[in-house]
Amino acid sequence: MKQNEIVNDIVYKASMGRLLVMYTQIDYLIMRAVAERIADAPDDESRLFMAKQVGDESRHVRIQQSWIKKFGTDTTPVFGELQQEMFLQHFRSLSWLDFLTDMYVCVEALGSEAVEQVVPMADPGTRQSLKTPLQDEIDHVAFGLGKLRDELSKLPEKKCSAYLESIPARLDFLDDTLHGLGIDVPAMFNAVGADYQEVVQTVLQRRQQILDELAQPLAA
Numbered sequence: 766m767k768q769n770e771i772v773n774d775i776v777y778k779a780s781m782g783r784l785l786v787m788y789t790q791i792d793y794l795i796m797r798a799v800a801e802r803i804a805d806a807p808d809d810e811s812r813l814f815m816a817k818q819v820g821d822e823s824r825h826v827r828i829q830q831s832w833i834k835k836f837g838t839d840t841t842p843v844f845g846e847l848q849q850e851m852f853l854q855h856f857r858s859l860s861w862l863d864f865l866t867d868m869y870v871c872v873e874a875l876g877s878e879a880v881e882q883v884v885p886m887a888d889p890g891t892r893q894s895l896k897t898p899l900q901d902e903i904d905h906v907a908f909g910l911g912k913l914r915d916e917l918s919k920l921p922e923k924k925c926s927a928y929l930e931s932i933p934a935r936l937d938f939l940d941d942t943l944h945g946l947g948i949d950v951p952a953m954f955n956a957v958g959a960d961y962q963e964v965v966q967t968v969l970q971r972r973q974q975i976l977d978e979l980a981q982p983l984a985a
């Protein structure tokens with residue numbers, strides 16, 4: 766291996782390690798936030814699904830933790846205690862409708878979209894470790910978007926349009942919060958060979974696609 770290849774390899778591993786730790790912590794926080802929310806979910810279908818999701822996220826955490834161990838990189842948490850508490854507090858404070866938006870559109874749908882962008886650049890072991898988690902996320906997103914659509918259909922048309930228009934601002938707020946935590950996400954993505962600007966573009970396209978889909982029953 767040439768000198769610069771060795772350096773690139775070290776930088777790749779360290780950054781991928783950080784991304785994996787971050788992803789695992791988010792799964793863990795999703796597990797806890799969803800578990801807390803089961804108690805006041807509005808219907809049995811939601812309670813049953815969310816209980817399954819809690820099991821899925823727990824499995825994702827296990828898979829990722831054991832992969833990170835084998836990968837051999839730094840396991841120091843990316844999010845500190847206070848940041849984790851802020852995350853849980855945020856989700857506790859939300860109405861059911863806002864919970865669906867923040868959890869399933871922002872964290873689940875757009876978060877896994879960002880992770881998907883990293884998969885092609887990842888080493889085979891990392892790619893394998895992401896397979897089951899990313900497969901399950903499709904289910905979680907389908908549930909969340911379905912429930913969100915149900916809730917929106919209960920609103921008067923004007924309120925519903927106003928809510929849809931407010932979604933990008935909710936997502937921007939969460940995104941700004943992540944950046945505000947001083948976590949240099951662009952640097953982590955770039956270091957593993959993903960063009961961060963492209964990742965952002967893809968995530969924004971997915972966001973628009975979700976918003977268009979949510980708006981559709983209105984037009985029908």
Ligand SMILES: [Fe+2]
Binds near residue numbers: 792821822825898902
């Ligand atoms: Fe997950």
Ligand SMILES: [Fe+2]
Binds near residue numbers: 795873901905
């Ligand atoms: Fe999930």
